[in-house]
Amino acid sequence: MSNATLQFYNEQARRYAELRARPIQVYTDAAERAALEPYALAASDILDLGCGEGRLTRWIAAMKRKHGGSFRVHGVDFSPEMIAQALRFNGDLPATYGVGDAMALEFPDGSFDLVASCTAPNNFPTLEGALSEIHRVLRPGGIFFATIINAEETARFARYVYYAPYFLWRGVKRLGGGAGGYHRVLYSRDELERLLAGRFETVELSGMRVVSDFVPEFPLNVWPPLFPIMRGILKFTRDLDRRLERHPHFGRHARFHLVVARAVK
Numbered sequence: 001m002s003n004a005t006l007q008f009y010n011e012q013a014r015r016y017a018e019l020r021a022r023p024i025q026v027y028t029d030a031a032e033r034a035a036l037e038p039y040a041l042a043a044s045d046i047l048d049l050g051c052g053e054g055r056l057t058r059w060i061a062a063m064k065r066k067h068g069g070s071f072r073v074h075g076v077d078f079s080p081e082m083i084a085q086a087l088r089f090n091g092d093l094p095a096t097y098g099v100g101d102a103m104a105l106e107f108p109d110g111s112f113d114l115v116a117s118c119t120a121p122n123n124f125p126t127l128e129g130a131l132s133e134i135h136r137v138l139r140p141g142g143i144f145f146a147t148i149i150n151a152e153e154t155a156r157f158a159r160y161v162y163y164a165p166y167f168l169w170r171g172v173k174r175l176g177g178g179a180g181g182y183h184r185v186l187y188s189r190d191e192l193e194r195l196l197a198g199r200f201e202t203v204e205l206s207g208m209r210v211v212s213d214f215v216p217e218f219p220l221n222v223w224p225p226l227f228p229i230m231r232g233i234l235k236f237t238r239d240l241d242r243r244l245e246r247h248p249h250f251g252r253h254a255r256f257h258l259v260v261a262r263a264v265k
């Protein structure tokens with residue numbers, strides 16, 4: 001477990017809900033929820049792994065409650081500060097939370113029929129190790145659902161340009177002895193296919209966000225008075241994004257991979 005990563009997320013916990021309320025994050029949440037909904041509805045025992053302050057856990061719990069039946073929704077994160085926020089925000093929703101490490105999950109084999117992990121897999125010390133644990137805690141045929149930042153994202157170059165002032169500021173801060181970087185590994189589609197092979201059968205491996213990342217997040221997604229402009233532009237990119245996400249070339253170069261895989265045992 002990396003101390004720098006833990007420190008980064010412990011510090012981010014207080015601001016995380018505010019960051020997730022920015023237009024491109026809300027846009028991503030909607031895409032994730034639409035993709036996750038059928039799997040969450042079909043599952044009874046659900047784990048949100050690397051749940052952060054529980055934004056997705058709460059949504060799953062609220063949806064499951066609305067549809068009735070018996071179920072369990074549990075969020076795990078290695079940051080105690082994130083879990084403290086999740087407990088604070090949860091209200092009376094039927095979800096539970098605990099501090100835990102994706103590399104050594106404290107659940108018996110075959111405990112869940114869905115493990116969801118959104119943008120957390122990039123932070124795990126090794127994805128291979130986390131996938132072994134996810135496979136172990138899933139029942140045969142159980143679903144692993146994830147969004148994972150793509151190493152082959154085309155829009156990264158656009159981001160370098162519009163975030164240039166921020167990168168410059170961060171570089172100067174580091175020179176002045178600021179905090180070190182946290183652990184984040186990006187994966188290509190080929191790497192994910194290789195990592196899933198053998199233990200999982202791929203149900204879907206597509207992209208998420210293709211053109212929306214060319215919209216200059218800095219300053220449109222960072223400065224609140226500009227949020228209505230960002231929201232307006234995202235309304236236009238939505239249909240194109242949804243069409244290109246499954247395209248064999250463009251989908252492969254999206255901001256995120258959308259992974260849906262079935263545990264083979």
Ligand SMILES: C[S@@+](CC[C@H](N)C(=O)[O-])C[C@H]1O[C@@H](n2cnc3c(N)ncnc32)[C@H](O)[C@@H]1O
Pocket residue numbers: 001005009049050051052053054055056076077078079082100101102103117118119120123124125
């Ligand atoms: C980018 S945030 C995503 C949070 C949440 N899934 C969401 O979509 O809002 C990544 C989360 O993964 C957690 N995390 C990182 N490494 C972890 C590990 N080894 N085990 C459990 N959680 C971890 C971090 O504390 C952080 O809350």
